[in-house]
Amino acid sequence: MIDDPQFYSHKPRNEFYCQCMLKKRQSDGYYLIMTSYIPSQIAQMNKTIRLRNSANEPWDEGWVIFFVGPKRAGSLIEDRVKDYEHQREVSDI
Numbered sequence: 001m002i003d004d005p006q007f008y009s010h011k012p013r014n015e016f017y018c019q020c021m022l023k024k025r026q027s028d029g030y031y032l033i034m035t036s037y038i039p040s041q042i043a044q045m046n047k048t049i050r051l052r053n054s055a056n057e058p059w060d061e062g063w064v065i066f067f068v069g070p071k072r073a074g075s076l077i078e079d080r081v082k083d084y085e086h087q088r089e090v091s092d093i
Contacts, residue, residue, distance in 0.1 A: 015074045018043035021067035022051075024060075034063075040071045 017037040024032045042049060045068055050061040 016040040016071045017074055017077060018071050019069035020065045022049075022063040022065055024063045037072075037077055038065065043068045043071075 016039070018040050019035060020038045020043050021033065021035050026032060036051065038049070043065060045065060047065050048061075049063050049065065050059040051063055052059050
């Protein structure tokens, strides 16, 4: 976990990220699994991290990284998100 608030205030376009698969054990013994882009500095196998969707939301703790993909520039990731949003605007999907 990185507790430095300045770490999360950087512009994503200027950083590198890894697409990671994460899991979080639930009280019933099952796992939630998700995929997310994590800053490359903290994207390490078996590391426990906390996540949040925005600066205004509370932290969701206890996510364990179990797969780390290749490092990519934040600018590339943002551009692909914009492509998807445009596709949704011009299609029936």
